[in-house]
Amino acid sequence: DFLPVHERITFKLCLLTYKALNGSAPEYLLDLLPKRQTTGKCLRRDGDNTLLAKRYSHYKSSDGAFSVAAPAAWNQLPKKLRESSSVDTFKSGLKTHLFKQAFE
Numbered sequence: 001d002f003l004p005v006h007e008r009i010t011f012k013l014c015l016l017t018y019k020a021l022n023g024s025a026p027e028y029l030l031d032l033l034p035k036r037q038t039t040g041k042c043l044r045r046d047g048d049n050t051l052l053a054k055r056y057s058h059y060k061s062s063d064g065a066f067s068v069a070a071p072a073a074w075n076q077l078p079k080k081l082r083e084s085s086s087v088d089t090f091k092s093g094l095k096t097h098l099f100k101q102a103f104e
Contacts, residue, residue, distance in 0.1 A: 007098040010073050017051075017070045018082075018090050032067040050075045050082075 003011060019025035020033055034052040051071035081097060084090035
């Protein structure tokens with residue numbers, strides 16, 4: 001019934017991201033999430049609800065920053081999960097996804 005530590009951290013990170021993107025977290029968190037810019041061209045990623053993942057090569061410690069870690073974790077989730085209609089649906093689906101990832 002308990003997730004391993006790494007998956008628990010991912011759970012909390014993704015839940016905060018979901019809430020920020022859906023208006024139920026402090027606004028400053030949304031400001032930390034870099035969104036992909038859509039262009040006039042039809043790109044494969046347009047409309048798939050992914051975030052722009054920042055890459056920092058100079059300082060490894062920056063990988064723990066919310067603006068770096070949240071997009072990386074969020075983009076690893078299945079599209080259907082990212083598009084959940086409610087927090088409860090998202091939490092349930094996320095926990096199932098992370099359990100499968102940890103124990104399979």
